[in-house]
Amino acid sequence: MLDPKFSTFSTKKAKAMDEAVNAPIARYTTLKIGGDAKRLCQPHSKDELIELVGDLNKRSEPWFVLGGGSNLLVSSQGFAGTVIRTTNLIEINNPEPDLLEAAAGARLPHLAKYAAGMGLSGLEFAVGIPGTVGGAVIMNAGAHGSCIANILESACILDAQTGSIETLSKSDLEFQYRRCRLDPARHVVVSARFRMSRGEAAEIESRTRENEDYRWRTQPIGFPNAGSTFKNPSPDKTAGYLLDQAGAKELKEGNAAVSAIHANFVINLGGASSTEVTNLLKRMQDTVMAKFEVRLHPEWKTLGSFSESEKEVWS
Numbered sequence: 001m002l003d004p005k006f007s008t009f010s011t012k013k014a015k016a017m018d019e020a021v022n023a024p025i026a027r028y029t030t031l032k033i034g035g036d037a038k039r040l041c042q043p044h045s046k047d048e049l050i051e052l053v054g055d056l057n058k059r060s061e062p063w064f065v066l067g068g069g070s071n072l073l074v075s076s077q078g079f080a081g082t083v084i085r086t087t088n089l090i091e092i093n094n095p096e097p098d099l100l101e102a103a104a105g106a107r108l109p110h111l112a113k114y115a116a117g118m119g120l121s122g123l124e125f126a127v128g129i130p131g132t133v134g135g136a137v138i139m140n141a142g143a144h145g146s147c148i149a150n151i152l153e154s155a156c157i158l159d160a161q162t163g164s165i166e167t168l169s170k171s172d173l174e175f176q177y178r179r180c181r182l183d184p185a186r187h188v189v190v191s192a193r194f195r196m197s198r199g200e201a202a203e204i205e206s207r208t209r210e211n212e213d214y215r216w217r218t219q220p221i222g223f224p225n226a227g228s229t230f231k232n233p234s235p236d237k238t239a240g241y242l243l244d245q246a247g248a249k250e251l252k253e254g255n256a257a258v259s260a261i262h263a264n265f266v267i268n269l270g271g272a273s274s275t276e277v278t279n280l281l282k283r284m285q286d287t288v289m290a291k292f293e294v295r296l297h298p299e300w301k302t303l304g305s306f307s308e309s310e311k312e313v314w315s
């Protein structure tokens with residue numbers, strides 16, 4: 001049954017876009033942690049997405065845009081608002097010979113393989129990043145010496161505060177290491193355009209496969225995780241190296257543990273809570289601070305409520 005509080009939203013549209021109340025969000029994240037969202041909506045078109053955000057904003061309802069949930073810790077207490085999951089928005093177009101346009105929910109591994117198959121180079125780095133185009137723009141996702149900022153030409157952005165939809169260029173977005181100017185609490189990435197370069201499909205596919213194979217060799221497989229936990233403090237001092245040297249691979253809190261394969265990966269051994277994970281992150285930070293006097297800052301985003309002491313870990 002629909003929550004009566006949401007009855008002003010057209011039921012016909014809500015059904016068309018996949019709607020659920022008291023929806024468990026853990027299943028839509030790679031860490032598999034988190035309580036229920038009051039409401040989950042999964043729009044099937046850009047127009048539905050834009051209309052939904054406008055409608056929620058008008059009613060001052062809290063909302064959160066979820067992509068692949070691959071860079072996110074959801075509170076075990078859940079989220080008292082609407083989660084808008086974009087993964088039905090997967091359209092990819094090729095409006096010019098060297099240009100790819102992808103909707104917010106298109107998955108990076110799929111987009112990278114699609115580009116390689118067309119003889120378009122530039123997205124080889126992204127094949128092992130299990131996020132969506134929207135999340136990748138927000139995070140300036142990167143690997144293997146490249147990142148989204150290197151290929152992004154423009155992005156179509158909904159500003160929920162003003163209701164405007166604008167095409168912003170790469171320079172408008174002010175990309176930095178794992179971030180850009182956009183605030184995901186206000187800006188929704190609707191789609192993005194990537195300027196590619198032409199090459200031999202077989203060579204691009206081979207580079208893409210190499211990057212994919214590298215992932216399988218160097219990252220934990222089999223346990224839920226959310227990729228790198230902390231940002232690298234500097235290009236020559238990776239968080240993984242500092243954590244490894246400080247002995248963090250031994251750390252464990254309840255059902256959350258630091259991976260024995262990669263010290264910057266936290267794994268969910270099964271049924272871990274957001275508090276266990278946050279306590280583990282605090283111990284990882286303390287361990288590196290004690291040995292190197294370096295403060296590690298989490299790369300992940302959070303959703304839902306966290307206690308004041310938990311929030312210190314994320315600041």
Ligand SMILES: Cc1cc2nc3c(=O)[nH]c(=O)nc-3n(C[C@H](O)[C@H](O)[C@H](O)COP(=O)(O)OP(=O)(O)OC[C@H]3O[C@@H](n4cnc5c(N)ncnc54)[C@H](O)[C@@H]3O)c2cc1C
Pocket residue numbers: 030064065066067068069070071072086104128129130131132133134135136137138139140141142143184187188189190219225226227228301
């Ligand atoms: C095994 C593994 C390996 C990884 N390797 C890498 C790596 O090599 N490099 C790297 O950079 N990252 C890596 N990651 C992290 C993650 O995949 C990236 O940060 C990815 O870009 C996140 O995208 P997402 O769609 O999953 O975002 P989510 O986790 O769903 O969300 C992350 C943030 O983006 C916001 N967001 C999502 N979609 C939109 C949208 N359409 N509009 C506005 N805001 C939006 C959310 O609100 C949230 O604030 C890895 C993760 C895993 C699990």
